[in-house]
Amino acid sequence: MLERLFCFLALCVLCGAAQAVTVLDDARQKIEITRAPQRIVSLLPSLTETVCALGQCQRLVGVDRYSNWPEGIQALPRMGGGIDPNIESIVAQKPDLVLLAGSTRGVERLQSLGITVLRLEPRTHADVQRVLRTVAEAIGVPRSEADRVWREIDAGVQAAVQSLKPQARSLRVYFEVSPTPYGASESSFIGETLLRMGVRNILPAALGPFPQINPEFVVRAQPDVIMAGDSSRASMLQRPGWAQMRAVREDRICVFQPEQADIVVRAGPRMAEGARLMAECLNRTAGGAR
Structure with a gap:
């Protein structure tokens, strides 16, 4: 009996070490x-979406105030945001x-309390793939699953690229991510998507x-097309020139619109849907561009 108990305990130790x-x-x-x-808390929408894309939404016990997809996370407790995380709630x-x-x-406060913190912030296509793999490894999901999700994302982006009309491929684009204004340059994941489409980004x-x-x-660059969220449109007309x-x-x-903007500006599992929205924009505006 004792021998069996010892073997069981040894097996448990080995299983724990393997994880x-x-x-x-x-x-x-x-x-x-x-x-x-x-029990996972996510304080960045793209990371929340990554956990769910890996099929592990049920492990989330709290998210930031901006996480809003998929629908199943709506009822989760809100933990503030990046500049004002609610440490007590976490x-x-x-x-x-x-x-x-x-x-x-x-971050330091959470770590001092003995909480494991993982800092990840995808900004490029390669980052999205890397973050998928890192999160998968951290939460015990096989790398093959992360690679499967990435292949679906990449294939979706390529489908959006192929949907572009020939006359849209030479357009010069300015993409505004917030009305401050901040833009998306060629080195961002948005810029990389535009580059795959053969579109020219005015921001190097x-x-x-x-x-x-x-x-x-932007006035000097004279883009053919401007892409922006709904919050930017009113302020645009107030800017000189x-x-x-x-x-x-x-x-x-x-x-x-807000729901679409969330998709387009998040470097995560919905990147292909964002590419589709950008392709639709370019196809609509291609005829009037000179």
């Missing part, structure tokens, strides 16, 4: 995870893993993925 992994986060820190987390959920962006505040990669833009820069731009005068502005 232990060490992953590298975006702060270049090695994060040791001793067993597959069952701790109260007793998470064994917190997923957040590298810029999220309070040298500016960084999501640079703050001087509105006069913008009302006289051809794209504005000829209404070659694609305004994404």
Whole structure:
């Protein structure tokens, strides 16, 4: 009897050891995870969506205020945002893993409380693939599943690329991610999608993925098409020189409604759907561009 008990306990130890992994986060820190987390808090919408795309939505016990997809997470407790995470609420959920962006505040406080924190912030297509694999490894999902999800995303982006009309492929585009204004350059995942479409981005990669833009820069560049969220449209017409731009005068502005904007600006599992929305915009506006 004692021998059987000893064997059982030894097997449990071996199983636990087999589940232990060490992953590298975006702060270049090695994060040791001793067993597959069952209570996960996510403080970045793209990471929330990544967990769910890997089929593990049920492990989420809290999310940030901006996470809104898939529908099943709507009832989860809200833990603030990147600049104001609610540490007390996070701790109260007793998470064994917190997923957040590298810029999220309070990381040191959470770590000092013994909570495992994994900082990940996808900005490019390669980042999305890497984050899928890292999250999968961290939560005990086979890498093959992460690779399957990535193949579906990449195939969806390619389908959007192939749907583009020939006359849309030479358009010059300005993509605004927020009305500050911040734009999406060639080095962002949005810029990479536009590049795959053969479209020219007026914001060069040298500016960084999501640079703050001087509105006069856009006026001088005279893009053929402007893409922006609904929150930007009203402020655009107040900017010096913008009302006289051809794209504005000829209404070659694609305004994404809030739900669409969430899809387009998140580097995550819905990137293919975002590519489809951009392709639809370009196809609609291609005829009037000069």
